[in-house]
Amino acid sequence: MRLHRFHGGLKLPEHKAESTAAPIRACPLPARLAVPLVQHAGDAAEACVMPGRRVRRGERIGSVGGVRGCDVHAPAAGTVIAVEPRPLAHPPGIDALHVLIEPDGSDEAVVLPPLDWQTAARGELLARVRDAGIAGLGGAGFPTAEKLAVPRETLILNGAECEPYIACDDRLLRERADQVLRGGQALRRIVGAERVLLAIEESMAEALKAAHAAVRALGDDGIEVVAVPTIYPEGGERQLIRVLTGREVPRGGLPRDIGVIVQNVATAAAVWRAVALGEPLTRRIVTVTGRGVARPGNYEVAFGTPVSHLIAQAGGYTPEAARLLLGGPMMGVALPHDDFPIGKTSNCVLVLAQDDVRDAAPEMPCIRCGECARVCPARLLPQQLLWHVRAENWERARADGIFDCIECGCCDLVCPSHIPLVQHFRYAKTELRHRDREAAEAAAAKARFQARKARLEREEAERAARMAARKAQAATPDAVAAAIERARARRQSSPQESQE
Ligand code: SF4
Numbered sequence: 451m452r453l454h455r456f457h458g459g460l461k462l463p464e465h466k467a468e469s470t471a472a473p474i475r476a477c478p479l480p481a482r483l484a485v486p487l488v489q490h491a492g493d494a495a496e497a498c499v500m501p502g503r504r505v506r507r508g509e510r511i512g513s514v515g516g517v518r519g520c521d522v523h524a525p526a527a528g529t530v531i532a533v534e535p536r537p538l539a540h541p542p543g544i545d546a547l548h549v550l551i552e553p554d555g556s557d558e559a560v561v562l563p564p565l566d567w568q569t570a571a572r573g574e575l576l577a578r579v580r581d582a583g584i585a586g587l588g589g590a591g592f593p594t595a596e597k598l599a600v601p602r603e604t605l606i607l608n609g610a611e612c613e614p615y616i617a618c619d620d621r622l623l624r625e626r627a628d629q630v631l632r633g634g635q636a637l638r639r640i641v642g643a644e645r646v647l648l649a650i651e652e653s654m655a656e657a658l659k660a661a662h663a664a665v666r667a668l669g670d671d672g673i674e675v676v677a678v679p680t681i682y683p684e685g686g687e688r689q690l691i692r693v694l695t696g697r698e699v700p701r702g703g704l705p706r707d708i709g710v711i712v713q714n715v716a717t718a719a720a721v722w723r724a725v726a727l728g729e730p731l732t733r734r735i736v737t738v739t740g741r742g743v744a745r746p747g748n749y750e751v752a753f754g755t756p757v758s759h760l761i762a763q764a765g766g767y768t769p770e771a772a773r774l775l776l777g778g779p780m781m782g783v784a785l786p787h788d789d790f791p792i793g794k795t796s797n798c799v800l801v802l803a804q805d806d807v808r809d810a811a812p813e814m815p816c817i818r819c820g821e822c823a824r825v826c827p828a829r830l831l832p833q834q835l836l837w838h839v840r841a842e843n844w845e846r847a848r849a850d851g852i853f854d855c856i857e858c859g860c861c862d863l864v865c866p867s868h869i870p871l872v873q874h875f876r877y878a879k880t881e882l883r884h885r886d887r888e889a890a891e892a893a894a895a896k897a898r899f900q901a902r903k904a905r906l907e908r909e910e911a912e913r914a915a916r917m918a919a920r921k922a923q924a925a926t927p928d929a930v931a932a933a934i935e936r937a938r939a940r941r942q943s944s945p946q947e948s949q950e
């Protein structure tokens with residue numbers, strides 16, 4: 451298969467071997483789970499349990515009730531002890547409701563009726579993905595059922611785990627490639643895709659071997675395993691589409707515009723478990739790594755498990771531990787402490803040593819070297835965007851494609867002036883979204899006002915029409931004669947009154 455190049459990108463040291471030597475380990479349940487009701491892109495789920503309620507594993511504890519988002523399910527059987535706001539790791543500084551559960555060790559579970567992906571109706575499969583609360587496990591957390599609602603020609607299963615240190619998809623493919631492929635078959639049926647491409651980076655040799663063996667065992671000629679070059683950020687949706695198909699997702703557009711859908715391999719495996727085993731999404735594989743942890747590895751973790759508990763399973767912190775990140779070194783978020791819970795998008799817990807942390811060198815003025823544009827995989831001009839953002843010229847930043855920035859951090863890494871470009875771009879996107887929300891609210895209020903004004907005018911016109919009709923009726927010759935007759939009758943019946 452002919453592969454294409456995407457613009458920019460960087461070759462980065464991988465640091466994957468540190469965590470891939472051992473098989474996936476099950477992380478034991480902590481004494482208390484704190485399950486966030488927003489673990490996806492979209493609206494938060496509403497709690498549908500109260501403190502004191504006993505829940506079983508897989509029972510729905512948060513519901514989005516038809517709005518954009520994902521339902522949330524109990525990761526373990528136990529008792530709900532509180533539903534309370536707590537800070538989210540991402541976005542930082544935002545609180546969201548969490549359901550606190552004390553597991554009772556019984557492992558009593560709610561299981562949905564298993565479906566056969568080959569015979570179940572497309573709508574039934576789609577409903578199952580929605581009911582199981584599946585969000586994209588690659589990191590973006592987009593509600594999977596929403597993505598699957600539109601038919602596509604090509605389905606790409608994304609195993610190009612390009613960010614350094616993160617290796618959960620690598621281990622998943624090595625150990626459970628059959629689940630990924632069966633999930634791919636179900637996804638293919640849902641979107642009606644003609645071809646399925648499973649993309650794995652060429653540096654993931656064991657995963658590639660396992661994937662080829664699983665395709666042979668499955669005997670499905672419609673799935674092609676493709677080894678793609680190891681370059682960051684190849685796992686980005688648009689970049690991978692470019693590499694595999696040679697096509698570009700239009701600026702401001704979506705993969706659906708060119709008939710393509712990309713699903714992370716762990717999402718595909720979760721779809722298979724939901725369809726074939728009837729399991730809602732309650733756990734995921736997380737890489738715990740870096741020189742700051744004693745025993746790096748990949749762990750299967752229930753949502754709501756505190757990062758501190760996971761670190762303890764990995765042997766605890768080493769004396770070198772200096773910085774804690776949720777996610778990889780390029781796109782992860784720095785955590786101020788380790789009490790945050792693991793959620794659907796938590797693919798990695800990274801503890802860096804001081805030597806691994808880039809020096810916070812003082813920021814210098816932009817020298818217009820163009821390095822940031824050279825490496826930008828979205829073909830943006832980061833220095834130009836920076837100019838607009840600093841000038842608070844928000845609409846120019848939008849027009850120049852700030853929403854196409856995938857926050858990969860390549861520009862930050864190469865900038866000789868140490869300008870934190872991504873930080874500026876995140877801020878600008880938040881500002882623009884805030885302005886868009888305000889504009890939408892103002893437009894809705896204006897529409898409400900105009901609708902009310904139109905209603906009042908209509909009612910007034912109707913009232914005037916009724917009055918005119920009554921007057922017109924009163925003015926007919928018969929009505930006039932009847933009125934004269936009535937007046938005459940009144941005068942005759944009361945002569946005194948009439949004399950006065
Ligand atoms: S890399 Fe830094 S210094 Fe060079 S043009 Fe971009 S923002 Fe300016």
Ligand code: SF4
Nearest residue numbers: 826855856858859861
């Ligand atoms: S962070 Fe955004 S602007 Fe910078 S290189 Fe990545 S996509 Fe381009």
